[in-house]
Amino acid sequence: MKNTKTRSRPSSARRGIRTARTDSHTYSDAVADLVEIGKGFYARGWVLGTSGNFSAVISREPLRLAITSTGLDKGSLAPQQFLEMDEAANVVRGDGRPSAEALLHLAIARGVDAGAVLHTHSVWSTVLSGSHASQGGIALEGFEMLKGLEGVRTHKHREWLPILENSQDMIELGERVSKTLRDTPGIHGFLLKEHGLYTWGAGLQEAKRHVEILEFLMEVLVRSGAAQSA
Numbered sequence: 001m002k003n004t005k006t007r008s009r010p011s012s013a014r015r016g017i018r019t020a021r022t023d024s025h026t027y028s029d030a031v032a033d034l035v036e037i038g039k040g041f042y043a044r045g046w047v048l049g050t051s052g053n054f055s056a057v058i059s060r061e062p063l064r065l066a067i068t069s070t071g072l073d074k075g076s077l078a079p080q081q082f083l084e085m086d087e088a089a090n091v092v093r094g095d096g097r098p099s100a101e102a103l104l105h106l107a108i109a110r111g112v113d114a115g116a117v118l119h120t121h122s123v124w125s126t127v128l129s130g131s132h133a134s135q136g137g138i139a140l141e142g143f144e145m146l147k148g149l150e151g152v153r154t155h156k157h158r159e160w161l162p163i164l165e166n167s168q169d170m171i172e173l174g175e176r177v178s179k180t181l182r183d184t185p186g187i188h189g190f191l192l193k194e195h196g197l198y199t200w201g202a203g204l205q206e207a208k209r210h211v212e213i214l215e216f217l218m219e220v221l222v223r224s225g226a227a228q229s230a
């Protein structure tokens with residue numbers, strides 16, 4: 001299984017292995033990076049108590065994502081705890097079960113052509129997404145750190161971070177995520193109310209940078225008291 005190389009390998013079909021899987025090398029590279037990201041985010045307190053989930057697009061046509069299985073400690077992920085899933089969240093590689101939120105990862109991968117999607121449950125995103133829910137989002141403006149967001153060149157940039165009502169119905173929530181991505185082009189992430197942050201990037205390193213920038217800015221807003229007056 002680990003040595004199954006390409007989707008065109010004829011012997012894989014004879015052995016009953018589903019042939020639409022992506023190249024093992026691409027998959028294992030993405031998984032290795034996601035393991036490291038999990039350790040770092042856990043250490044920062046952004047994915048405690050098995051919260052959060054991470055994915056990387058490893059094939060566009062057909063759409064395939066490497067994603068964390070559900071319910072795992074993100075500080076000590078092992079490569080075998082990842083899955084490869086297709087565009088309908090069916091598992092095509094690995095033994096675990098995808099998180100219910102896998103549908104949101106797919107909505108983002110499709111909606112903004114993201115190459116990686118990272119989801120965290122920090123204290124700061126939980127506080128801010130509750131306190132600002134009635135305004136529908138949070139405006140981030142005037143901070144030098146905004147320049148860490150892809151395409152942003154000046155601290156004068158105004159970044160809108162939409163807040164969506166939380167839900168356990170991932171089909172319905174996935175539709176609202178897709179609508180938000182259509183209606184607010186250019187955003188770098190969004191919050192689910194009293195739940196957490198979703199952000200993304202062209203690749204994993206860009207997505208990781210966006211988590212760091214947005215978490216930094218949310219922490220600044222709460223610690224400075226600036227968020228209370230909004």
Ligand SMILES: [Zn+2]
Nearest residue numbers: 052101119196
């Ligand atoms: Zn979550």
